[in-house]
Amino acid sequence: MPSSLLSVGLRCRCPRCGQGALFKGFMRVVDRCPDCGLDVAAADSGDGPAVFLIFILGFTLVPAALIFALKVDWPLWVLLLLWGPIIIGATLGLMRPAKALTIAAQYRYRRDQFGGEDEGGEG
Numbered sequence: 001m002p003s004s005l006l007s008v009g010l011r012c013r014c015p016r017c018g019q020g021a022l023f024k025g026f027m028r029v030v031d032r033c034p035d036c037g038l039d040v041a042a043a044d045s046g047d048g049p050a051v052f053l054i055f056i057l058g059f060t061l062v063p064a065a066l067i068f069a070l071k072v073d074w075p076l077w078v079l080l081l082l083w084g085p086i087i088i089g090a091t092l093g094l095m096r097p098a099k100a101l102t103i104a105a106q107y108r109y110r111r112d113q114f115g116g117e118d119e120g121g122e123g
Contacts, residue, residue: 005108009101014038016107022100029103042114043106049098057090 007018014020020033022040031041065083107114 005101005104008104010097012096012100014040015104022103023096027096027099029099038107039114040103043103045099045102045106048102049095052098052102053091053094057087057094061087061090 005015008015011018012022014022014033014036016038017033017036020030020035020038022029022033024030029040029043032039061083065079065087068083069079
């Protein structure tokens with residue numbers, strides 16, 4: 001039974017079975033799902049996850065940093081030491097789920113890129 005797009009993306013699992021790990025290492029996509037054998041190597045998320053994160057984190061963290069900087073009277077170098085790791089950590093922490101979500105959406109809506117298979121006419 002296919003899992004929801006968001007659930008599969010956040011758990012970084014196979015978009016077909018929802019069980020197999022999608023990554024080996026930090027960002028390298030597996031060639032095939034270890035559970036169902038889906039050819040995941042054909043998936044190409046491209047720059048989509050990075051672009052989504054630029055917009056989402058830019059929209060949330062930049063105003064937060066500006067509001068924080070206006071409320072406290074700290075030197076600029078202290079603010080850079082504080083917000084630099086927060087921004088880098090948020091970006092690295094969300095990159096895997098964003099890439100998994102992009103691959104899951106690609107599987108759901110452009111299944112022909114995964115070898116043209118079809119399971120019951122979904123999509």
